[in-house]
Every structure is written in C-alpha cells, then in structure tokens.
Amino acid sequence: MKIKQLLALFCFSLFALSGFAQTKEAKRAEFEWEKIVPLVTKKAEVENYFGKPYVDRIHSSRYDTNSGKIIVFYGLEDSIQVLYKCNPSFDTVSSFDITLTEAIPIEGLGWNLDKFNKAPRDAEIDVYSYAEKGIYFTTFNGQDGKELVNTITYKPSYTNIKNKCIKK
Secondary structure: OHHHHHHHHHHHHHHHHHHHHHHHHHOOOOOHHHHOOOOOOEHHHHHHHHOOOOEEOOOEEEEEOOOEEEEEEEOOOOOOOOOEEOOOOOOEEEEEEEEEEEEEEHHHHOOOHHHOEEEEOOOOEEEEEEOOOOEEEEEEEOOOOOEEEEEEEEOOOHHHHHHHOEEO
16 A cells, blocks of 8 residues: 555656646746846956956956857946936946847747837837836847847846935
8 A cells, every 4th residue: 555655656746847847948048148137246247157358448348158249337327317326336237238149039038028118219120128127129020020139238127226226
C-alpha cells in the first residue's frame, strides 16, 4: 500500500514540475538591457553587465552588446520633469537608448501593448510610450507588413521619480 502511495506522489510531483517548467518557459523573454534601471543602477553595475564602454564620456557611455548599441546617460537631470527635481549622482543612470542590431517584431517584446500610447511620428515610423514605466520605442513596417521595433528608450519610471526625487 505504501509503495502505491509513494508512486502516486512521485507521479504527481513529476506532473506538477513539468507544468511549472512550461509556465516558466511561457514567461516573456528578458533582454540584457532590462538589468539597467534609471535612477537606480550605477555605472559600475552597467560595466559589470556589458564590459568597458567603447566610448566613455563624462555624462554618457556607449556599449556594443549582442542586442545592439546602448548609450547610457549618467547624472543628467531630465528637463521634462516639471514636478520633481531628481539630481542623480554623476555615476547613476539617468536614461538609456538601445539601437537594435536587428529589428524585432513588436510581439517579440512580450509587453502588454494596451498600456502604451501609440503616435505616428511620420508616414513610416510610429512611437510607442508608456510614461508611467518610462519606456518609449519606435517601430516601422517591415517588408511583410509586420511592425518592427528598432530603437528603445528607458527613462525613470514614475515610481522611481517619486521615491528618488524631490517635489518642486
């Protein structure tokens, strides 16, 4: 009797674990740049993720990655923030831009696009924005008519602005 119970428990465990593994696989792809969080991540952490930049300036660094070229801005105040004064330190990420090596289908981002505002920039390019999360990206239509992403910008999220900045 105990052997049957153990066998049943073992089979149930395998079934449960296989379902958990499938759930983990169904999770959206994560991108290497998502480790960077404006107003939180420091320059040393960025260099730890991507190595030394190929261009290193006082307020910006450029990195060549598998996904594309990333420009990280450090210690700059976002001039469009009218309600808060952020004043990040010289080594704190204030924002960053990614120019993808290869454009990816918009669905490949795995983001809930209902949360983004879409605005045409010109006849061929659309801009998506999710200001609350500080995410902006541009798309164009590929030869097959699919919407492709080629650049992404991250700015501070509203939450980080409220937590890290001073109200004016």
